[in-house]
Amino acid sequence: MKCPFCGSTRLGHIIYGLPDYTEELIRRIENEEVYMGGCLIMEGYPEYHCYACGQNVGKRPAFYARRGEKRVIEDYRRIATGIHFSYDGFPEILMEKKNDQIRLELRPAGPDMLPPYERLMTQTEWDRLLDLLYTQLYVHEWGGIYVDRDNPDGGRWELTITFTEDRKRVHRGIGGFPPYWEELKAAFLPLIREAGIS
Ligand SMILES: [Zn+2]
Incomplete structure (x- = not known):
C-alpha cells in the first residue's frame, strides 16, 4: 500500500x-x-x-446521500452508472450502465479512424472493476487535478465516474499523475488486449 x-x-x-x-x-x-x-x-x-x-x-469508500433529514450511506456498486477514461495515445474507454445493461466501448487512439470495439459487460466484471478502483486504488481519495508544469508534454488524461442522481467525480491531469496511475492503466489493459487495439 x-x-x-x-x-x-x-x-x-x-x-x-x-x-x-x-x-x-x-x-x-x-x-x-x-x-x-x-x-x-x-x-x-x-x-x-x-x-x-x-x-x-485508506478510508472506506462511503458515499453519502440526503434522504429528507437523514444522511444515508450508499454502496458504490449500486450507484455507479459510468466510467470514462481518456489519455493521450491510449484508447478511450467508456462504460455505461443503463437499464441493468452495462455497455463497454473502446475507441482506438490514433489517426486511422478504426471502428470502436463494443460489447456488454457482466455485473461481476463491473463490480470487480469498481472494487479494484475503490479498495485497491483508493480512487475516492484522489485529487481533482494533477498538473506538472515541468512536464507539459506528459499528456492529458481524465477519469470520470458517474453516479445516480447526476453525480460525478472527475479526476484529471496535465503532465501530472496520481500515485496509482500505473495501476489504473493496468486495470484497463486486459480490455485493450481483448479488443486487439492500441
Ligand atoms: Zn502521503
Whole structure:
C-alpha cells in the first residue's frame, strides 16, 4: 500500500482508542509502524496515517446521500452508472450502465479512424472493476487535478465516474499523475488486449 495523496509508503496503521503506552507501543510509534488516532473515530475510518504528507488514508469508500433529514450511506456498486477514461495515445474507454445493461466501448487512439470495439459487460466484471478502483486504488481519495508544469508534454488524461442522481467525480491531469496511475492503466489493459487495439 502507498499513500493515495503522495505515493509514500511511510504508512502507519491507525490505532483508535486509548491504549497503554507500553515501551513496545512507543517503539512502534517511533518506527512509524502505528499512529495513535485518538478516541474519536474519524470519518470514513481511515486505516493508515501517512508519515510523509500527514494525511489519514485508506478510508472506506462511503458515499453519502440526503434522504429528507437523514444522511444515508450508499454502496458504490449500486450507484455507479459510468466510467470514462481518456489519455493521450491510449484508447478511450467508456462504460455505461443503463437499464441493468452495462455497455463497454473502446475507441482506438490514433489517426486511422478504426471502428470502436463494443460489447456488454457482466455485473461481476463491473463490480470487480469498481472494487479494484475503490479498495485497491483508493480512487475516492484522489485529487481533482494533477498538473506538472515541468512536464507539459506528459499528456492529458481524465477519469470520470458517474453516479445516480447526476453525480460525478472527475479526476484529471496535465503532465501530472496520481500515485496509482500505473495501476489504473493496468486495470484497463486486459480490455485493450481483448479488443486487439492500441
Ligand atoms: Zn502521503
